[in-house]
Amino acid sequence: MTKKLHVVRTMMVAGMLSFAMAGLDSAVAAPPPPTQGAAPTARILLVDLRRVMGGSKVGQDIQxxxxxxxxxxxxxxxxxxxELQKEKTQLEQQAAILAPDVKARRIKDFDSKAQAFQKKLQERGALIQGGVMKAQQQIEQALGPILQGIMQERGATILLDRSAVLLAPNAIDVTDVAIQRLDMRMPAVKVELTAPPAGAQPPPQQQ
Incomplete structure (x- = not known):
């Protein structure tokens, strides 16, 4: 009787251990509960800044x-x-009959005049370039709050320049809206001859 009772108790303990181990295994293997409040999908907006600069009223006014x-x-x-062109033609026509020293002196004088004239052209071009850069900076200052407002209205988290995007099938283009609002806020800006900052790059060509 005692031996049979011992066997029964042994089987019961073994069963309880087996059940407990099975529960532990299932607890370890079970996946963690899903997290609450998953991160929202980014809402992306695109704006073609080149088209804004070239297609807006103020951009066309600058052009x-x-x-x-x-x-x-x-x-x-x-x-x-x-006058320089006329002098060059005369020098070419008379080159064959001029004494070598006279010819060399006249060529040197002409080269100096041509270089001075070229410098004038470059300086005037730089002043125009500086004026365009200053005007575009004013546009950018006006455009910043406009784009921020559009982002808030659309609930966007990212705004990208279209020229920097290769593929964004779910992005929304807001260029037309940006142009409309810029037209209302800044239809024109004065382009004044201004020396560009040292080392400044020329502004991109507007389309």
Missing amino acids: KQVAALKADATKQLNGEGL
């Missing part, structure tokens, strides 16, 4: 002013350029 400034520079410097 007209630049064309006028270039035409004015051409008018002012055209006479000097024609």
Whole structure:
């Protein structure tokens, strides 16, 4: 009787241990409960800054002013350029009959005049370039709050320049909205002849 009772107790203990181990295994193997509040998907907006600069009223106004400034520079410097061209033609025609020392002196004088004229052209171009850069900085200052407002309205987390994006199928383009609001806030800006900062790169060509 005692031996049978001992066997039964042994089987019961073994069963309890087996059940406990099975529960422990399942607890270890069970996946963690899902986390609450998963991170929201990023909402991306695109804006074509090149088109904003070229297609807005203020951008087109800048282009007209630049064309006028270039035409004015051409008018002012055209006479000097024609005189240089005339002198060059005469020098070429007389080169065969001029004494070597006279020819060398006249060529040197002409080269000095041509270099001085070229410097004038470059300086005027730099002043126009500096004016465009200053005007574009003013546009950027006005455009910043506009883009921030659009982001808040659309609940966007990211705003990218379209030229820097290779593929973004779910992104929303807000270029037209940006242009409309920029037209209302800044339809024009004065382009003034301004020396560009040292080492400044020329502004991109507007389309």
